Amino acid sequence: MATSLDWWPSPAKLNLFLHINARLNNGYHALQSVFQLLDFGDKLAFEVNTSSRISMKTPIAGVKDVDNLIFRAAKALQEASNTDLGCDIYLEKVLPMGGGIGGGSSNAATTLVALNHLWQCHLSIDELADIGLSLGADVPIFVRGHSAFAEGVGEQITPLNLANKYYLVVFPGCHVSTGEIFTHPNLPRNTPKIRLQDYEFSETHNDCQKIVCERYPKVANLLHWLLEYAPSRMTGTGACLFSVFDTKSEAERVLSQLPEECTGFVAQGVNRSPLYAKLDEI
Ligand SMILES: C[C@](O)(CO)[C@H](O)COP(=O)(O)OP(=O)(O)OC[C@H]1O[C@@H](n2ccc(N)nc2=O)[C@H](O)[C@@H]1O
Numbered sequence: 001m002a003t004s005l006d007w008w009p010s011p012a013k014l015n016l017f018l019h020i021n022a023r024l025n026n027g028y029h030a031l032q033s034v035f036q037l038l039d040f041g042d043k044l045a046f047e048v049n050t051s052s053r054i055s056m057k058t059p060i061a062g063v064k065d066v067d068n069l070i071f072r073a074a075k076a077l078q079e080a081s082n083t084d085l086g087c088d089i090y091l092e093k094v095l096p097m098g099g100g101i102g103g104g105s106s107n108a109a110t111t112l113v114a115l116n117h118l119w120q121c122h123l124s125i126d127e128l129a130d131i132g133l134s135l136g137a138d139v140p141i142f143v144r145g146h147s148a149f150a151e152g153v154g155e156q157i158t159p160l161n162l163a164n165k166y167y168l169v170v171f172p173g174c175h176v177s178t179g180e181i182f183t184h185p186n187l188p189r190n191t192p193k194i195r196l197q198d199y200e201f202s203e204t205h206n207d208c209q210k211i212v213c214e215r216y217p218k219v220a221n222l223l224h225w226l227l228e229y230a231p232s233r234m235t236g237t238g239a240c241l242f243s244v245f246d247t248k249s250e251a252e253r254v255l256s257q258l259p260e261e262c263t264g265f266v267a268q269g270v271n272r273s274p275l276y277a278k279l280d281e282i
């Protein structure tokens, strides 16, 4: 690995709630959610070359480079901007994959925003968000870089300023496929829409949680355990769960007592993505 890489943050998100309002004709679902960005995540570094070659220097085990959302994001930007430039890409992965905390989507968004700057493509945020949406429903949120209320398939976004709570995020040790949950016949699909101004954590829920708990006892047991300590819920389509705390020390105390088969981290909720704090520094 090169000696002094310039790292770009790729933060995790939590879905503080997830209501499914309808099934759309294209198989996707109309949903409502609050996306809370966290001050914790993966890191990516890019070394620009003039050969137009895009190369993953730190491949992800089990994910072919052509399927890696980072590679796909770089390729999509190369095509959209007509640049002749390429890059070598390094990834420091800490977020569990398939955990509902948006690691892959965030990696794609960081790649779009960083390479737009490094390749000097001058695409607007709207253009980057459109490219992002073609890669995954959650990518636009990370491109726009603000905690938000989301509707539609996740692309209709209203930025939000949320209280900067501390979150204990726990990975129960099993992966849940998003497709598996969204195609389940018993998934609730007609939760009435709420108005943003009526949002309160305690008045909302995650429509995917019951099915995931039924199919994955590890998730159900862990949720039961966490609820003894703090308000707790599943994020996205799982498998990660989170608990909400007012102080870092309370969250860290519960982290230190986690059952053995789980891993977790404590992070603070942030309104603005660390990705944009990095852009500001440049
Ligand atoms: C539900 C969330 O986890 C909330 O953060 C995300 O919106 C899912 O986002 P994602 O993992 O980026 O999902 P995608 O890769 O776009 O879609 C994976 C699969 O999930 C289902 N899917 C996803 C998003 C959505 N609004 N409706 C769906 O039905 C579709 O079957 C799709 O084939």
Ligand SMILES: Nc1ncnc2c1ncn2[C@@H]1O[C@H](COP(=O)(O)OP(=O)(O)OP(=O)(O)O)[C@@H](O)[C@H]1O
Residues within 6 Å of the ligand: 060, 063, 067, 068, 069, 070, 096, 097, 098, 099, 100, 101, 102, 103, 104, 105, 107, 108, 138, 178, 236, 237, 238
């Ligand atoms: N750079 C990447 N990082 C993580 N996963 C990737 C990446 N590229 C492709 N993938 C694939 O995407 C799948 C989902 O990964 P991701 O970490 O985004 O899931 P998630 O946390 O459940 O996301 P979401 O909350 O958006 O559903 C992985 O199992 C993996 O096969």
